[in-house]
Amino acid sequence: MWEKIKVESPVVQYFIGLSVNIIFLVILLSVNTSYRNLQVPEGEYSNNLWMGTDVLTYVEPARNFLEYGVFGNETIPDYHRTIGYPLFLSVMMFLFGSHWLVATLFVQAIVFAFVYPALSKIAAMMFPNRTSIVKPVFVFSLLSGAYFATVPVLLTDLFTAALLIIGTCFGMMCIVNRSWKYLVLQVLLIGIAGQIRPTLILFAVINVLILICMAKRHGIPFNGKVRRLITVSSVSILLICNLPSLRNYVNYRVFRPTDILESNLFNYLGKNVMTCKGELDRYNEMLDEIEQTGDPGHILKLRRRYALQIYRKYPLTTLKYYVYNAIPVMGHTHLLHVAHFFGYHWQDESPEGNAVLRKSKFVLAVLLLWYVVHLGLYVLFMSFLIRLLVSRNYLYLFSIVVFICYFMLPSFIAVGGNRHRLSIEWLLVICVFYEIQHLLEYLREQRTPTAGIEG
DSSP states (O other): OGGGOOTTOHHHHHHHHHHHHHHHHHHHHHSHHHHHTTSOSSGGGTTSTTTTSSHHHHHHHHHHHHHHSSSEETTEEOSSSOSHHHHHHHHHHHHHGGGHHHHHHHHHHHHHTTHHHHHHHHHHHHOTTOGGGHHHHHHHHHHHTTTTTTTTOOSSHHHHHHHHHHHHHHHHHHHHTTOHHHHHHHHHHHHHHHHHOGGGTTHHHHHHHHHHHHHHHTTOOOOHHHHHHHHHHHHHHHHHHTHHHHHHHHHHSOOOSOSHHHHIIIIIIIHHHHHHTTOHHHHHHHHHHHHHOOOHHHHHHHHHHHHHHHHHHSHHHHHHHHHHHHHHHHHOOTTHHHHHHTTEESSSSOOTTOOOOEEOHHHHHHHHHHHHHHHHHHHHHHHHHHHHHHTTOHHHHHHHHHHHHHHHGGGGSSOOOGGGGHHHHHHHHHHHHHHHHHHHHHHHHHHSHHHHHHO
8 A cells, every 4th residue: 555655746745744734733732731832822821832932922913903903012013023924813813713823723734734745846846857856855854843843833934934935836837837827826925925024025036046047957948938937026026025124114214124133133143242241231231222212213223233333343252153043043953842842852951931841861862863964964965065066057056055045144143943944944955865866876886897997
């Protein structure tokens, strides 16, 4: 029976992914500890896993919208969060009433399972001569927990990553098939993702690179229709993904989607540097000056200015904390979230704001194992990039590096954890399994007598 299951089939992959998501949710809902850690951190659940996290910054605007018709505080619009995810939550609250939370988790489980067939399709389009990588890419993505471990979380990272991956898949398909239908789906999905997280405001530039690479990869002439597809796709994405900036400009005359970047630059990285150098009093003076102004635009300028002053004064300390923040983002396994739901962690001290996690040697062993796996992943990925460089495939190399830097460099400013890796991990995994197959073929050729004689 198992031999008849075609794991490389998009339909099979979707239903395997959906089954894993649903089973995971059912288990969490059935266990007292994990059930408690599924809830919004308020009332009797106020000290659960999500205490002190961003969860309420999405839930409260959603409730406010249902009551006042505004995403913010009563009738005052918020400029700290984009409205996409609170809008989604408010729709779920309106449709399902007191059962909105469980309904939201199951809707997310259904949507996120589409990532698996999208990844396989992307892999096949990126490397049409290596379609055999589809199966290992799917298996690794499933085992890593990247696309199921945070299904039961009211945060935006996986939602954005899922829509971005699926939308990118349709974008590639629109070029490979020269189809306006797929372009519409691409713009719709990436446009929605742009309302959920502000990171996509300049994604249109990367989109141009991705679509040109697809045309070149498949030997498609860069003719009028392909140029029109790329132009319409990229301009549409640029406009739609900047709607949050337009909203803040209308409300506050600030053309920025949120204040999160400036907040991270000053409130997190800047504060850590100043604390390390024994200048917390000076930092607090800067903070007081910022808080005394009520103009959002002036607040953003002051945060940027003071952050840059700190970085210029202490560049090595800034670099130290930047690298320190990058380690959990790039190294931690997504499976840690699974342990957290059941009240376990890998270290003695639980994360700040949380009083329910206990140290587990098994969790520590899993964490260390995946650090080794991720190290191997990055070594193989660097090997892949070097081969692109040696073969002078500069466009492909440049596009991949720009894509990764665009999403990852800002994520190292503050401590965010592995969830910030979701938008790029899929690309790493696809390239790595292509590299593994290339290396295996090379080793097989080296072992043959003919190869030895020719060498």
